[in-house]
Amino acid sequence: MRRYEADILVIGTGGAGLYAAIRAADGGGRVYVRDKGLIGRGGSTVGGAGVSAVGPWSKPGDNANVQFRDTVIGGAYLNDQPMVRILVEEAQQRIVEMESWGLKFDRGPDGRYVLDQAGGHSYPRVMTISDRVGLQMVKVLRNQARLRQIERCPDVMACRLLIHNGAIAGAIGLDVGVGEVVQVNAPAVVLATGGVGQLYPSTSNPIQNTGDGLALALRAGARLLNMEQVQFYPCGLVHPPSLRGFILGIQEYAALYNSEEERFMARYEPELLEHTTRDRLARAIFTEIVEGRGTAHGGVYLDATDVPKETFLSFQHEYEVARDRGFDMQLVRLEVAPAAHYFMGGVAIDISGCASVPGLYAAGEVSGGVQGGNRLSGNSLAEILVFGARAGAHAAGYARGAIRPTPEQAQAAEVEREIRGLVNRRNGRLTPSQGKQRLRRLMWQYAGVIRDGAGLTAARYELIGLEQELLPQISMSGPSLLQNHSLVSYLELKNMITVAQTIVQSALERQESRGAHYRQDFPEEASTPFCIEVTLEGGHLRAARRPPVMSELRPGSGEEGAE
């Protein structure tokens, strides 16, 4: 087993991880960066289309206070308000810094930034670089990491966080790039592993988003926050299979039909029809499907054939991608269903990115608190810049003052034994991918867009079944660990089951409907907002309520009704 010594270990290299690594290096620490895929290529950031920020460029009337209010009201008061305050105040500093590093936002003929209007925002404040601001961000951040010669290694999946005397001591990982189990000793670890979209059959997320960081943090004793808050984008393709989860913005202009040729939104929203909020639209579509009025591939029909040609100019990428697969939406209807899009819950952190275990940090989609119960457009790219930078800087400061932990030999040996025991299990009945399919079907059925107590309870028992009966039936190739994707996929599945259990546990505990969480048996919002924290205690999950930090805005005190 190879061992490395570092001050700060960053796991995950989307925007949040890279920014954390850069700040940690600037803070004087020896930084190690590891990613399950390629560095800066696998995260959700790559697909990001806009970043919301207020600054000297804002429209008259817009400022940090307005963005704060929009974000908290949009988040159904589940947001941690001190974190939201930092988000709206500091995003502009990160924007300026990113530009000094070579990012070039779109500007109009007058030289001013182009600002787009987006849902839930009172003013146009989403900055773009055509449709690829996320892609450009990771390019610039990757380059800054190179300039600092930060040690970065792809193809490493973190398997366990090391704990010594109650504090972080590093991590054990599986390096499939060289085919070895590796140990990184470090007093500070930053988790930046992204969201959980892969727990659902249809998602816009990259294949790596299997919730690994959440499972690692939970097992290390950290608290997870509002795990029930999974945002579904109402219209993601369900067919063709290669585009499953591909989300369609043209939805805002199109009409929806069920398999009985009924424009069903007339029943749910007689006046607004498809122009209702995204969560209501998602619930209506979901209901049509589960009540048997869905299409052959488990969706509803999205009809954009009457949408004016010029409207398609704003949706060129999605139009062309679908057309190239033989689905020209100007001519034919497409089959769509809600797709898992963004995860608002996550590792509970404070304003510096510190989790509840000393030395553990989290940033971006893996962390919870900033976005509350619903994320506004552009706020996620802003979050990764602001809180990535904060987590990295704070982790470097912490590592400087920390006592270098004694390397944990015993835990490392245990992980290695476990991994060596897993590979070459060729007699299993299922491949890891087939196991993932089982889990996804279960999550869609019981913990998807619409939930209820009975279904969630059933899910809890079925998940125990997956853990105890399905996992031992998974076959794996081996014995080599070199690019052993079946082993990686198995470890992902294990994490997915753990994270699914926390989502179900949290969803059972939230006996109300708030944000992205809808309970058929409790369709109303509770009068007082509360957060749910899930922990692992003595091998059992425990969910507990606590009030959100409402330092500035309380329900009823502000002009609500933005929705």
Place this chain on the structure above:
Amino acid sequence: MTSAKTFQVHIQRYDPDREPPCYTQMYQVDFHPSMTVLEVLELIQQDQDSSLAFRSSCRSSKCGTCAVLLNNKPVLACREVLDGGDITLAALPKLPIVRDLVVSQQEREQRLEQIAVEQPRAVALPESKVDYANVSRCIECTICTAACPVGYEMDRMEPRPDLLSSMIGAGIPVSQGEGVPVEGNIDHCSLCLCFNSYSYTQPAKDTVMLLDRLGVHVAVPQQQCCGMPMVGNGDLDGARRRAEANLASFLPWLEQGYDVVAACTTGSLMLKEEYTGTLGLRAAEALASRAYDLGEYLRILVEDGLLELSKLKPVPERMSYHTPCHLKAQRIGKPFVELLERIPGMQIEVLDTICCGLSGSYGLKNEKHDLSLAVGQHLLDALAQSQPDLAVSECGPCQLRMRRGTGLPTKHPVSILWQAFDEDPLCHGVQK
């Protein structure tokens, strides 16, 4: 059996622990319309063989990690739609294979880090020439480098295409003022083809310097690959598109009385014969009639008395010259040899050699490499026999083969001429 149409997927696999490590495995897959290469790989991994290794992430053509070879053509797996015919899949060439379809990006990443750290010398593109809106579309899938015959060795010399766009996209500042001068307005215009623009830029720079000093005004119109790699690989439509773009760009200059000169014998042959012949472009006739190989053009300038070779001093190196096939095809003799031999004391030997073995993009292909080396062995033997200080040829790929095969330094003859000219005190300030 189901009635679904199935097709065969042959995957060239690699397992370093196996003997032999390279082997081809066939899978039978059910076909459905709109099926992509990535979907095929996922289905095999899910239902037939979980040991199959390949990379992917976003599934929507943004992360650039899933590039593979489909029937020998580099493609993005998530984007390439299949038609139901049997296919062969293999790892992307030019990068080290780790397992099956997974290649290592480490070397590329190290090179990018080196460029980032040493940035001022790394890129020699004037900022005004950088099309940020376009280059920022690059997703760094490296398909361009996999597909480009010229990109073969670039990573060891100058930035190769994928590295260049990575750097520009990442905000690495491009140099101000460096690069080839681009303005001019009297009687001449030069086409410096891609090998000289991207891979070994020295000949292009020396060409412009020399012509400029001789009083010839040089313009470098916007241009693309001449199209020869596509002709060589049967993609005549692709070649025609490039030819048409180049024509559109050069015709206004021809109308103003400019001649067209190529510093690469492949380029000059293409302009003179292939645009009108193989590609059948009538509109290229005007271009063909005014196109010159650089050596041929310099020979005219010498005849016109613009350059007195007898007054120049020789360079000290002993040189062996290899004649490019594309020069032979032009039937204009060996103009550069004639010119260099007229400089008193210049030590240049013309090798009696045929094809260097690379033969366009042929020898750059992995599967043709061994045969290509065998074809070119006589050239390497001839150089070993002559033991010159320097190997000389107008053709970039010929130089590549000579340099790689023998370790000798190589030069384009225009660089020798420029060196002789530039070092002669009598010539300084003669015209300019």
